[in-house]
Each structure stands twice: as C-alpha cells, then as structure tokens.
Amino acid sequence: MGLPKACACAVLWVLSALEACALGSYIAAVYEHSVVLSEDTEVPVSPEEALVLMDKNMAILEAAIKEAARQGAHIIVTPEDGIYGWVFTRETIYPYLEDIPDAEVNWIPCADPGRFAPSPVLERLSCLARNNSIYVVANMGDKKPCNSSDPRCASDGHYQYNTNVVFDSEGKLVARYHKYNLFVTEKQFNYPKDPEFVTFNTSFGYFGIFTCADILYHDPAVVLASRFQVDTILFPTAWVNTLPLLSAVQFHSAWAMGMGVNFLSANMCNSTLEMTGSGIYAPEGPRAYYYNREMENGHLLVTELSSHPRLSPDYPAAVNWKSYASRIEQLPSNNHYFSGVIYHDTFSFTELTEPEGYCSICQQDLCCHLSYKMEEKQKDDIYVLGAFDGLHVVEGEYYLQICTVLKCKSTDLDTCGQPVETAQTKFERFSLSGTFGTNYVFPEVLYSGVQLAPGEFEVLTDGRLISRTSTSKPVLSVTLFGRWYEKDPPHTQQVSP
Known part of the structure; x- marks a missing residue:
C-alpha cells in the first residue's frame, strides 16, 4: 500500500535531517611531504625518466593517502610541487606535464584511462581516490597548446601551468585550478590570463582552492572566501618560512581566522630551504598543525572540522579594525x-x-x-x-x-x-x-x-x-x-x- 503522503514526507524530512546532522562535520587530512628531487633540473629528461621520479613521490603520497583514509578522513591535501619538486626551466619541466582537461568533462581517469591523452599521474591519483574512498588534492603540471597568433603564447607553442587537481571519492576529477600568482623562481610556468575562481560542492561542505603565493593577493583568495563564501580553502604550498611575520603556520592560521574559513594547508618538508609548517585551521584557531625544522620525514595530520563554520555559534563576529x-x-x-x-x-x-x-x-x-x-x-x-x-x-x-x-x-x-x-x-x-x-x-x-x-x-x-x-x-x-x-x-x- 505504501505510506500516506504526509508520513512519507515526514520520513524523508527525518532522513534528510539525519544526513545533515551526520555531515555537520568532517575529517580533514593534510600531508607534509619530503619530496624526492631530481638530481639536476637544468638537464632535460625523457617522459619515461620523468615518470620514474614522479612514481617515487607518488608511492610516498599513496601511503599517506591510505593512512588518512584508514583514519576516516574525507579529504586529504598534499603539497605544491609534491610530485616532482621545483626550480625547472620551461624545457626541463615539460616531460613532467600532462594535458589536464576541465573538470566539466565528467571524467574518472581510473575507470576510463584512454578517454584523453596519456595521463599516468592523473590515472594514479584517480585510482588512489577511488580505491580508498577519499577526496584527493594534489599539485602537478598542466600543458595546453596555444596559437602563435596569441601574443601571450610562448615560442614553444604551449602554455604550462602550476596546477591543482581534486578527485572525489569515486575518482572523478571535480576541480582543476591554474595558479595565478607565481613565485619569482617559477619561470617554467605561465599564469592564466584571468584569475580562476575554482569551487566544488560536497556532502560535507563547499570548497575553494588556490596555491602558495596566491594567499598574499586579492584574486583568487579573498574572492573565494568573501564573495563565494566557501566553507573550506584547500591550499597546496611550498612555503619557505620567513620569520618574524611570515612563518607558514603563523600566517596561514591568521589568514583562516581573518577570513573566517577552514583552511587546509599542506607544505613541503625541506630543512635546507627552511620549508615546514602544515596545518588544519578553523576560523577560531588551529585544530592541528606541524612545524619541525629538525626532521626530513613526511608528517600526516588528521582532525575534525565543522562542515559549515559560518553556521557555528563560535563563528567570529565582524571586526571594525580601526574602531578602538x-x-x-x-x-x-x-x-x-x-x-x-x-x-x-x-x-x-x-x-x-x-x-x-x-x-x-x-x-x-x-x-x-x-x-x-x-x-x-x-x-x-x-x-x-x-x-x-x-x-x-x-x-x-x-x-x-x-x-x-x-x-x-x-x-x-x-x-x-x-x-x-x-x-x-x-x-x-x-x-x-x-x-x-x-x-x-x-x-x-x-x-x-x-x-x-x-x-x-x-x-x-x-x-x-x-x-x-x-x-x-x-x-x-x-x-x-x-x-x-x-x-x-x-x-x-x-x-x-
């Protein structure tokens, strides 16, 4: 016979309310990674040699992703340059790049590897997300052909972007972001003509993403937090600590508080370059963070966050910064x-x-x-x-x-x-x-x-x-x-x- 309509509505309401309660918080993870570096980034290598280096880093990231999933994490962020390192030339970075499609193509590389150009890194990331039922955030390189009639097109005929990718727990590519504010040493990359405001929705909140130096500028960082009102920022970085005011944990936690968002910051671990400092930050303050200049080991942080911090009774009130x-x-x-x-x-x-x-x-x-x-x-x-x-x-x-x-x-x-x-x-x-x-x-x-x-x-x-x-x-x-x-x-x- 089925339920009367009113009862059916009531049951649906209870189920949706239970779901909302269940997703009022989520488990976040970030991994501070001690990257395996190329011996010489000035010397070109074959795509096969590039993949050997990337596989070494992917194996380390795989262990971290599996452990985060084992601890119940819904999402994990890994660092900028975490798959191949840094300080390349345009020519020497090229073998490490893949042609990353827009997330709108609705693609699961793990399930449909032949749909686009060969993409071994995308496939592996997709399978890690799919096989461990976890959102995976990683940083890699994207290449896009361009036409010589385009005044911004380099003489080598393509754009090269410092790129973040996000795969959902089914292994589907749900976000792709090209870094807009490049560090002075990133001469191997182009920046997009216009800043990209990349967001995606999940059952545990609304997310935005940007990279490293982007945090110091208005676009896209402030726009994502203020205009788009995302709940959580995902932040792969390769941040060199600059005391007394710009240490990674110090500034990233302050930005989360000042902008009123959750902030998942995954940094590199490299004591020679004074890189360390990763954290999971809420608007009220840090939930978990890591800073260690002595160790060269990776470090996984896992903790719980509110899915929608703006709805929290503890959410910081608006501040008039010059009133007093x-x-x-x-x-x-x-x-x-x-x-x-x-x-x-x-x-x-x-x-x-x-x-x-x-x-x-x-x-x-x-x-x-x-x-x-x-x-x-x-x-x-x-x-x-x-x-x-x-x-x-x-x-x-x-x-x-x-x-x-x-x-x-x-x-x-x-x-x-x-x-x-x-x-x-x-x-x-x-x-x-x-x-x-x-x-x-x-x-x-x-x-x-x-x-x-x-x-x-x-x-x-x-x-x-x-x-x-x-x-x-x-x-x-x-x-x-x-x-x-x-x-x-x-x-x-x-x-x-």
Whole structure:
C-alpha cells in the first residue's frame, strides 16, 4: 500500500535531517611531504625518466593517502610541487606535464584511462581516490597548446601551468585550478590570463582552492572566501618560512581566522630551504598543525572540522579594525624611535623599556597602540613595537599595514626585525590595535619555538587583538598583519611570498 503522503514526507524530512546532522562535520587530512628531487633540473629528461621520479613521490603520497583514509578522513591535501619538486626551466619541466582537461568533462581517469591523452599521474591519483574512498588534492603540471597568433603564447607553442587537481571519492576529477600568482623562481610556468575562481560542492561542505603565493593577493583568495563564501580553502604550498611575520603556520592560521574559513594547508618538508609548517585551521584557531625544522620525514595530520563554520555559534563576529585605535589620542612620548627592516620593509620601532605600560608608534597613516604587562622580563629579551605602512616591493608587490610586537634577535637594537625562533619572556596581558585603512587584517600570535597559541587570544569587534590569559609560553611576536589590496599595483607574472 505504501505510506500516506504526509508520513512519507515526514520520513524523508527525518532522513534528510539525519544526513545533515551526520555531515555537520568532517575529517580533514593534510600531508607534509619530503619530496624526492631530481638530481639536476637544468638537464632535460625523457617522459619515461620523468615518470620514474614522479612514481617515487607518488608511492610516498599513496601511503599517506591510505593512512588518512584508514583514519576516516574525507579529504586529504598534499603539497605544491609534491610530485616532482621545483626550480625547472620551461624545457626541463615539460616531460613532467600532462594535458589536464576541465573538470566539466565528467571524467574518472581510473575507470576510463584512454578517454584523453596519456595521463599516468592523473590515472594514479584517480585510482588512489577511488580505491580508498577519499577526496584527493594534489599539485602537478598542466600543458595546453596555444596559437602563435596569441601574443601571450610562448615560442614553444604551449602554455604550462602550476596546477591543482581534486578527485572525489569515486575518482572523478571535480576541480582543476591554474595558479595565478607565481613565485619569482617559477619561470617554467605561465599564469592564466584571468584569475580562476575554482569551487566544488560536497556532502560535507563547499570548497575553494588556490596555491602558495596566491594567499598574499586579492584574486583568487579573498574572492573565494568573501564573495563565494566557501566553507573550506584547500591550499597546496611550498612555503619557505620567513620569520618574524611570515612563518607558514603563523600566517596561514591568521589568514583562516581573518577570513573566517577552514583552511587546509599542506607544505613541503625541506630543512635546507627552511620549508615546514602544515596545518588544519578553523576560523577560531588551529585544530592541528606541524612545524619541525629538525626532521626530513613526511608528517600526516588528521582532525575534525565543522562542515559549515559560518553556521557555528563560535563563528567570529565582524571586526571594525580601526574602531578602538582611532579613538586614542596620540600621546606625547619620550620614547626612542628607530628604524629596522623586516623582510626588506623598513619599519618604525620603539622599544618596550618597562615590564608593563602603554606605547604607540606611527608610520604614514598607521598608528599602532599597545597596552601590555610582562610576567617577568628576562634581561636578554628585548621587545619592540613596530609599524609599517607601505608597498612591499621585493619578490612581489603588495601593500601592507602592519602593527607588531616582536622580540629582537639580540640586545642590539639593530637586530630588531631579524628572524628569531626562541624567547624567554611570557606576557601576563597584551592589547594591540591600529588605525587600519583596510578591513583585511590577519591576527598572529607566535610563541617561542614557532608555536601557535590556540585559545589564548581573541580579536574584539573594535579591532583589538587581546590576550585571554597569561601566555603559556614565551612570546616571539604579536601581530596585526593588514593587506590593503586596493593599493596593490596591477597583477604581473613575477610575484612571491
């Protein structure tokens, strides 16, 4: 006879409600990979030789993917350049590239390998996803023929792209993204004419994807989070740690918090190049992260995330980043002001000479204000408050407004701004704010040993970055890292983190 219509509707509603509850969270994985590198990227190799190298890396990634699936992960992200390495020429990268079709072609390479041009890497990734019932995110190279009538077409007759691919748990290609903001050394690749805003839907959330240096620019990163309102960003990267403000775990966790998204960041592990730092970040703070400069082993992170963080009662409220600071009158100060350099940018600094107090410093239109109390200031730990308001022009051009409290490398003030990884002084409290001209500000708190501070600080809606408790570890830096995208110069090929 069947159910009455009303009952049938009720049953369907209950089932859909149960499904929604079941998918309110998901298990995310990222893998930090110690890549097997080519002995010489200046010497061309055959496609067969290229595949031998890629298979070595694929075997390592396969073990990580299987382990993530065993732990119940719905999706795993692997690093940029994780299949073949880096610093190729246009000619020497070519044997590693495959012709990757648009995801709209509805293709499962594992089940239909002969449908397009030979694609052994795509096939293997597809089968790894399909055989382990997990979404797989990987970075590889794409090649596309172009016509000599196209003024952007290189003399070799094709475009070459740094490319992310995503396969669903059936092994179907569901996303392809061409990196838009290339690092200065990526001369082997082209960037697409226009930025690509690549998203895809799953039963456990709405995803967007971009790569490494893209995070420093408006397109496509900010557009995916703000206009497309994705739940989670997937982020393959090969990030060289640049302390004191641009360490991988430090900046990527801050971006997730500032943009209000989940963020899955998979970095390389290479101590020679100071590459390490992967994480699974929520808008409220890191859920799992890894930073280790001593080891050359890969490392798998697996943890649970909210599928739709914007629906969470803990979701951060909108912030007016200059509200508090703009109400503070600039107090006359006898403090000594001096200049120091952080990653090629000249900051204005003032020393925190007392164990507690208030100080401020301005540069251009940005005034930074700090109220603080140290638990017990160690005499060898010198801290400064710094401000920078200007265009960064080395290895990429982008406009910054930064307020930062940081530990100097030594008691010599000339070392303030240089990279440092250890400190001895804890803070009982701090409150940092600035008269920002941008709404895009990323809050960073970094402890000794390049460790994050989950749950120990918060951003108030008036723009103050404050401590919730005494710091559990000595402080390296407390920073409000602002990006004023409207003041950036036009996009060019050579950009960088």
